Amino acid sequence: xxxxxxxxxxxxxxxxxxxxxxxxxxxxxxxxxxxxxxxxxxxxxxxxxxxxxxxxxxxxxxxxxxxxxxxxxxxxxxxxxxxxxxxxxxxxxxxxxxxxxxxxxxxxxxxxxxxxxxxxxxxxxxxxxxxxxxxxxxxxxxxxxxxxxxxxxxxxxxxxxxxxxxxxxxxxxxxxxxxxxxxxxxxxxxxxxxxxxxxxxxxxxxxxxxxxxxxxxxxxxxxxxxxxxxxxxxxxxxxxxxxxxxxxxxxxxxxxxxxxxxxxxxxxxxxx
Ligand SMILES: *[C@@H]1O[C@H](CO)[C@@H](O)[C@H](O)[C@H]1NC(C)=O
Numbered sequence: 001x002x003x004x005x006x007x008x009x010x011x012x013x014x015x016x017x018x019x020x021x022x023x024x025x026x027x028x029x030x031x032x033x034x035x036x037x038x039x040x041x042x043x044x045x046x047x048x049x050x051x052x053x054x055x056x057x058x059x060x061x062x063x064x065x066x067x068x069x070x071x072x073x074x075x076x077x078x079x080x081x082x083x084x085x086x087x088x089x090x091x092x093x094x095x096x097x098x099x100x101x102x103x104x105x106x107x108x109x110x111x112x113x114x115x116x117x118x119x120x121x122x123x124x125x126x127x128x129x130x131x132x133x134x135x136x137x138x139x140x141x142x143x144x145x146x147x148x149x150x151x152x153x154x155x156x157x158x159x160x161x162x163x164x165x166x167x168x169x170x171x172x173x174x175x176x177x178x179x180x181x182x183x184x185x186x187x188x189x190x191x192x193x194x195x196x197x198x199x200x201x202x203x204x205x206x207x208x209x210x211x212x213x214x215x216x217x218x219x220x221x222x223x224x225x226x227x228x229x230x231x232x233x234x235x236x237x238x239x240x241x242x243x244x245x246x247x248x249x250x251x252x253x254x255x256x257x258x259x260x261x262x263x264x265x266x267x268x269x270x271x272x
Contacts, residue, residue, distance in 0.1 A: 033076035193249035
């Protein structure tokens with residue numbers, strides 16, 4: 001073989017390897033939104049959270065798991081920031097305790113976990129029996145998100161504003177149902193802000209707060225001895241809303257969990 005040919009076949013080999021390699025990077029690699037769980041991380045990611053999580057128990061050799069993979073990756077993309085999509089690889093010895101604890105008998109097994117308000121740290125669990133398609137997974141998970149958003153009428157507002165000294169987040173909507181993304185936002189700020197939703201048909205409130213489009217989000221926060229109204233004008237993307245509410249209240253979950261807000265509002269005021 002000439003030197004030139006040897007180099008050519010070497011390059012060819014490298015090309016083949018590059019084509020093949022990604023499948024060795026793991027079933028759900030870092031490029032996806034799917035969280036890979038281990039016995040070490042399971043509790044923190046699934047049990048110690050108020051988010052809803054779907055967990056797939058799978059084995060890498062399993063054909064149905066391979067078929068589900070692109071749909072599951074897509075579901076994780078669509079639920080990003082709204083609910084968690086996770087996976088446990090059961091043909092990895094280290095994960096066996098988890099797979100036996102949850103009595104996984106076939107692959108893939110999908111289970112939905114969500115917080116039980118009566119038993120913190122011990123979530124409710126349900127088997128997902130729906131279609132193994134992204135849309136059906138997404139719709140089912142969205143329907144299992146805890147709702148901490150208070151539905152209000154105009155006449156309820158005055159008493160609602162008396163409930164706590166924490167910031168109030170109020171969404172004016174023209175939709176019948178509370179958007180799942182808004183429910184998750186309320187979970188992000190559980191115990192640090194009050195969340196309410198009010199319909200466009202509540203004319204007295206709409207006029208009082210001069211709301212002219214839907215959705216409109218308003219935060220009321222206490223600063224320098226008075227309540228200040230801040231109307232949100234940004235995009236309806238979860239990260240943007242999270243960042244905005246995070247200026248007035250400390251998130252307890254999500255990427256900025258524990259971050260002290262720019263307007264520390266009442267907390268500081270009370271110390272003065
Ligand atoms: C979950 O919600 C409960 C009740 O509001 C709260 O006490 C707890 O801190 C929350 N947990 C997390 C991880 O945010």
